[in-house]
Amino acid sequence: MTSTRCATPVTHAEHCAVATARYDAAAIAHSYSTMIATLLSVVAKLHKEGDPLLGPVLDVAGYLTEEAEHCLASEVDEAQIRLSGLREGR
16 A cells, blocks of 8 residues: 655645645536536437437537546546645655
8 A cells, every 4th residue: 555645744725726626627527417417318308209319419428428538537637647746745
């Protein structure tokens, strides 16, 4: 098991920066989740009615899901870099 203790004390500003990054990532996740949930509701209605718009709407849902995954992966990478810097005292 690796230690998570910082090499140097972490300042209040550094804690705030990490908390802000986490908040930003959570806000992005919430926005994408809301869009995807709305689209899934539309997909269910279109499927029930046998509407020909189902295919294009599924394409949009797939696109939003991929964008959410890429965006959140980027946020996670950035947070990891920031945390590593804090642990190393940078």
